[in-house]
């Protein structure tokens with residue numbers, strides 16, 4: 454099994470007047486470390502990597518590596534131009550990251566054989582573990598079960614971030630014993646952990662982080678009644694944080710706490726006033 458256990462936070466990228474806000478980022482990352490997250494994932498969906506230039510992505514990574522031990526930092530690596538992606542991977546791997554979080558190339562919709570070739574190529578080129586990021590509703594790519602199992606047989610593919618919404622695939626991955634499964638669908642956190650997922654990459658864990666960590670520990674320690682109670686306490690928050698496109702509600706909640714501003718990069722929009730009114734009491738509880 455790999456080092457990918459516990460609650461990992463796909464950290465949002467704070468902006469101020471369109472530019473990267475490193476002061477806010479540091480404040481947020483230090484806050485999350487104080488809450489005992491397993492690690493930080495940078496430049497993921499939640500980190501709005503799609504709106505950052507490659508140079509900005511590296512700047513975010515370099516900043517986070519100053520504040521977080523490298524074995525607790527994973528970098529998102531996404532793109533649909535494979536040649537460019539491999540060049541970028543090369544630059545990322547000059548840094549001491551714990552792993553790379555890699556989704557299927559989006560928009561171009563490769564075949565199952567194409568997906569296998571893509572992940573083999575990225576894994577062969579990697580000196581660090583790869584977490585396959587299965588998120589069909591964002592990439593437009595659906596993995597067949599056989600494809601997933603073939604891909605995770607690669608020695609460098611150590612975990613799957615599972616947002617696939619296919620219980621059969623989740624069970625097959627868990628049963629294979631080849632990889633860790635990290636829940637990437639926040640609403641499925643409790644059941645995924647009970648089934649044997651080793652942890653989660655959860656945008657909602659930016660808020661009430663200590664409760665997400667407690668939930669993970671409770672399942673690990675077989676305290677299922679307590680874990681169920683913790684999950685149901687978190688559920689309204691989780692549901693609210695995904696009522697508008699991620700990460701706008703998360704950023705709104707963090708702004709309410711004074712950790713960062715709520716700015717996003719266009720075409721993403723700040724959370725609506727109605728969402729903010731809804732998230733305020735949920736994020737304020739026990740902070």
Ligand SMILES: O=C(O)C1=N[C@H](C(=O)O)C[C@H](O)C1
Pocket residue numbers: 463494497498499500588591637638639654655656657699
């Ligand atoms: O950025 C991530 O990592 C996550 N992305 C998902 C999404 O917004 O699609 C949600 C999940 O909580 C983490």
